[in-house]
Amino acid sequence: MSEIVKIFDTTLRDGEQSPGASMTIEEKLKIARNLEKLNVDIIEAGFPIASEGDFEAVKLIAQEIKGCEIAGLARANEADIERAYEAIKYSDMPRIHTFIATSPIHMEYKLRMKPENVIERAVHAVRYATKFTSNVEFSAEDATRSELDFLVKIFSAVIKAGAKVINVPDTVGYTVPEEYSKIISYLFEHVDGIENVTVSVHCHNDLGLAVANSIAAVKAGARQIETTINGIGERAGNAAMEEIVMIFKTRNDVYPFDTNINTEYIYPTSRLVSQITGFPVQPNKAIVGKNAFMHESGIHQDGVLKAKETYEIMKPETIGIKSDSIVLGKHSGRHAFKNKLYTLGYELNDEDFEKAFKAFKRIADKKKEVYDEDIDAIIAEYIYRIPEKYELKYININCGTFAKPSATILMRVGNEEVLKASFGDGPVDAAFKTIKEITGIDCKLVEYSVKSITGGTDALGEVTTRIEYKGKQVTGQGADTDIIVASAKAFVNALNKLAYRLENWVK
Numbered sequence: 001m002s003e004i005v006k007i008f009d010t011t012l013r014d015g016e017q018s019p020g021a022s023m024t025i026e027e028k029l030k031i032a033r034n035l036e037k038l039n040v041d042i043i044e045a046g047f048p049i050a051s052e053g054d055f056e057a058v059k060l061i062a063q064e065i066k067g068c069e070i071a072g073l074a075r076a077n078e079a080d081i082e083r084a085y086e087a088i089k090y091s092d093m094p095r096i097h098t099f100i101a102t103s104p105i106h107m108e109y110k111l112r113m114k115p116e117n118v119i120e121r122a123v124h125a126v127r128y129a130t131k132f133t134s135n136v137e138f139s140a141e142d143a144t145r146s147e148l149d150f151l152v153k154i155f156s157a158v159i160k161a162g163a164k165v166i167n168v169p170d171t172v173g174y175t176v177p178e179e180y181s182k183i184i185s186y187l188f189e190h191v192d193g194i195e196n197v198t199v200s201v202h203c204h205n206d207l208g209l210a211v212a213n214s215i216a217a218v219k220a221g222a223r224q225i226e227t228t229i230n231g232i233g234e235r236a237g238n239a240a241m242e243e244i245v246m247i248f249k250t251r252n253d254v255y256p257f258d259t260n261i262n263t264e265y266i267y268p269t270s271r272l273v274s275q276i277t278g279f280p281v282q283p284n285k286a287i288v289g290k291n292a293f294m295h296e297s298g299i300h301q302d303g304v305l306k307a308k309e310t311y312e313i314m315k316p317e318t319i320g321i322k323s324d325s326i327v328l329g330k331h332s333g334r335h336a337f338k339n340k341l342y343t344l345g346y347e348l349n350d351e352d353f354e355k356a357f358k359a360f361k362r363i364a365d366k367k368k369e370v371y372d373e374d375i376d377a378i379i380a381e382y383i384y385r386i387p388e389k390y391e392l393k394y395i396n397i398n399c400g401t402f403a404k405p406s407a408t409i410l411m412r413v414g415n416e417e418v419l420k421a422s423f424g425d426g427p428v429d430a431a432f433k434t435i436k437e438i439t440g441i442d443c444k445l446v447e448y449s450v451k452s453i454t455g456g457t458d459a460l461g462e463v464t465t466r467i468e469y470k471g472k473q474v475t476g477q478g479a480d481t482d483i484i485v486a487s488a489k490a491f492v493n494a495l496n497k498l499a500y501r502l503e504n505w506v507k
């Protein structure tokens with residue numbers, strides 16, 4: 001019998017801290033619903049005191065998601081803890097996650113506090129949190145660069161104060177497996193009461209070791225791992241949930257551990273997170289990359305055809321890649337479309353289904369074959385969208401060898417329609433300039449990328465834009481058989497997210 005390691009997912013908190021990944025409340029709830037299907041043990045839904053939007057998102061998730069514990073992050077002070085509890089109290093299983101930095105460099109320069117005061121503050125915070133719930137987690141931020149004996153002192157003290165989970169984060173992604181394993185073992189030998197609590201790890205991937213470090217810690221006794229989907233998160237990201245889960249599953253002979261994860265939701269959730277954040281998954285990414293189960297070399301293909309196990313250590317079905325070679329087209333009806341959505345892992349309500357089906361029909365009229373990637377693009381564009389202040393109604397581009405590129409665009413702005421035209425250095429530039437003029441938002445374009453999502457010249461082009469305005473970054477996506485139209489859609493999508501955030505996410 002394998003021992004269970006709990007999965008604490010922080011895609012919605014640490015993951016959302018990736019530059020440009022900030023999500024709307026509706027987007028967070030969609031991801032939370034998938035995390036519930038995955039059956040993660042704990043969802044860290046956000047940092048309630050950080051902003052009104054963060055608070056509302058955590059509250060909504062606590063109200064809606066009943067299958068997982070819902071954690072809210074709080075610094076080690078009463079105001080943060082009260083605010084966190086205000087948001088998570090709607091959950092049947094709320095968890096307060098409070099933290100303070102424990103490394104000499106953080107205590108001296110960031111907190112400007114003496115070590116003994118840091119312990120006092122931590123103990124007070126944990127004791128205060130237990131007034132609201134017995135489910136309290138304490139994190140020693142930058143633990144891997146902290147003095148071991150100081151960690152022993154502070155963890156012993158917070159356990160006495162009522163902490164049920166102690167987390168040992170590698171906040172800056174600095175540790176290596178052997179060292180991390182020693183730290184965890186040392187804590188097990190010296191911390192008072194450690195046998196009565198769960199030891200958790202939270203690793204960052206600055207040296208590409210987040211997953212390896214987490215696994216090493218489990219071998220040393222940790223029983224909770226903090227992860228994100230696709231490994232997104234601050235800087236180089238966090239330990240990727242899908243990798244941890246599949247390591248235990250695939251190499252159970254070496255690591256006799258298991259998680260409660262329903263692995264068949266891994267792939268659909270990975271795609272959802274990628275679509276919502278606008279962060280593509282690298283093709284060679286372990287487990288969920290597009291190429292993770294592709295066999296290109298002739299020798300490998302031959303082997304796999306004869307016996308899959310020759311080159312495949314995992315089955316794609318296990319993580320929810322359903323083999324289905326059916327390509328939809330113009331004549332595919334509702335039933336075929338519904339089936340396809342099912343095999344791709346999308347479960348839509350009736351209203352969303354009708355919206356998606358209409359969009360599918362429009363695209364099927366333009367293209368002979370509609371591939372799975374096209375359907376992903378439809379879902380991203382028509383279903384995972386926020387209320388839109390701006391809508392692109394009409395776009396006409398003039399360009400060519402002798403013409404100065406110009407764009408004429410008609411847009412809906414709120415309830416009004418606005419028509420404008422301007423010149424640019426190229427057709428995309430002309431379109432963006434015109435849209436900026438219409439919306440009056442003078443933002444900076446920081447990233448622009450085009451990807452053909454299916455083969456052939458009738459392929460759907462998918463454009464991702466990232467814009468910056470008053471220090472806020474948002475990404476937008478757009479798909480169309482015409483690249484310029486896709487670019488304009490992506491730009492308008494980013495502006496819609498920005499407008500939504502400016503209205504709803506007042507810090």
Ligand SMILES: [Zn+2]
Pocket residue numbers: 014171202204233234238
């Ligand atoms: Zn982190």
